[in-house]
Amino acid sequence: MKPAPFEYHRPTTVAEAADLLADHGDAELLAGNQSLGIVMSNRLATPDHLVDLNTVEGLDFVTEREEGVAVGAMTRHRTIERSDLLAERLPILPEAAEQIAGPSVRNRGTLGGSVGEADPAGNYPAALTALDATLELVSADGEREVPVSEYFIAYMFTDLREDEIIRAAEITTDPFPPERTGMAFVELKPTAQTWPTVSAATAIRVDDPDAADPVVEEARLALANAADVPLRVEAAEDAVEGEPLSEASLDEAANAATAAADPEDEMHADREFKEEVAGEYARRSLNRSYERAQT
Numbered sequence: 001m002k003p004a005p006f007e008y009h010r011p012t013t014v015a016e017a018a019d020l021l022a023d024h025g026d027a028e029l030l031a032g033n034q035s036l037g038i039v040m041s042n043r044l045a046t047p048d049h050l051v052d053l054n055t056v057e058g059l060d061f062v063t064e065r066e067e068g069v070a071v072g073a074m075t076r077h078r079t080i081e082r083s084d085l086l087a088e089r090l091p092i093l094p095e096a097a098e099q100i101a102g103p104s105v106r107n108r109g110t111l112g113g114s115v116g117e118a119d120p121a122g123n124y125p126a127a128l129t130a131l132d133a134t135l136e137l138v139s140a141d142g143e144r145e146v147p148v149s150e151y152f153i154a155y156m157f158t159d160l161r162e163d164e165i166i167r168a169a170e171i172t173t174d175p176f177p178p179e180r181t182g183m184a185f186v187e188l189k190p191t192a193q194t195w196p197t198v199s200a201a202t203a204i205r206v207d208d209p210d211a212a213d214p215v216v217e218e219a220r221l222a223l224a225n226a227a228d229v230p231l232r233v234e235a236a237e238d239a240v241e242g243e244p245l246s247e248a249s250l251d252e253a254a255n256a257a258t259a260a261a262d263p264e265d266e267m268h269a270d271r272e273f274k275e276e277v278a279g280e281y282a283r284r285s286l287n288r289s290y291e292r293a294q295t
């Protein structure tokens with residue numbers, strides 16, 4: 001099927017794009033077109049206006065800021081996968097990016113499209129939740145910042161207003177000094193180049209990376225596709241903090257992840273299986289982060 005007719009707009013600035021959204025109530029933003037095209041071709045979305053962000057300047061960047069690192073909304077998965085700055089400061093993002101689908105999707109798909117789509121199985125939604133990121137949103141009325149923890153509200157439903165554009169995600173790097181931090185993004189996939197059954201995004205900061213059994217000072221865990229939103233599991237974080245990582249603390253964290261998970265049945269993975277995978281992949285990801293935090 002072909003998309004329903006629409007009027008196509010090619011703004012060159014964020015302000016122009018925001019004005020177009022303000023002027024046209026039934027408008028949709030176009031980013032990498034890896035999801036929207038399918039939705040529109042099946043006529044599950046029939047916007048009257050399409051506002052193309054591909055010609056808008058200033059949305060494709062990975063940059064250092066005083067507080068940390070910012071990634072622009074039109075930054076492609078491929079760029080995130082290959083960014084030296086992210087590899088050094090926030091390696092969870094390149095690791096999340098490299099596991100998204102195949103090269104054709106990664107060459108076109110964007111961070112803003114993934115966060116805008118807000119699929120709870122999405123890699124960035126989980127990684128940004130683990131990193132406690134903040135989203136910069138722009139509209140014709142002005143700008144606001146929304147913590148990711150408040151952005152994802154329900155299944156593919158967010159705090160983003162219809163007249164707003166995601167400009168960037170900002171991540172504070174203070175809690176994660178690279179020399180004492182390990183991060184990991186691990187996922188179970190039924191087949192290559194498809195969406196994950198469940199993924200686990202983790203970060204661990206230790207007190208002394210040279211110690212034989214360093215103490216976990218801070219841990220973060222977020223799961224993808226384990227609930228109707230990206231799921232931060234603070235009980236699992238608490239279970240591993242304040243002591244060296246051990247089989248006992250990993251068991252407790254895995255149990256907490258399984259208990260927190262509230263997944264939907266899928267064709268190839270029922271609810272019970274996904275709860276189990278949530279626990280097991282939380283364990284694997286925390287363990288890998290801990291190993292990576294050690295020199």
Ligand SMILES: Cc1cc2nc3c(=O)[nH]c(=O)nc-3n(C[C@H](O)[C@H](O)[C@H](O)COP(=O)(O)OP(=O)(O)OC[C@H]3O[C@@H](n4cnc5c(N)ncnc54)[C@H](O)[C@@H]3O)c2cc1C
Nearest residue numbers: 029031032033034035036101109110112113116122123166
């Ligand atoms: C075969 C296949 C497998 C995939 N597997 C995975 C996977 O394993 N993990 C994963 O995370 N993703 C996966 N994806 C999705 C992929 O990451 C897409 O890139 C993503 O869903 C949408 O990004 P996009 O840039 O293509 O956005 P588009 O398709 O262009 O837009 C998606 C939605 O976001 C909105 N939007 C876009 N940009 C903005 C913005 N700046 N501000 C506000 N709203 C905006 C659009 O209006 C639209 O509603 C897969 C996709 C395919 C086709």
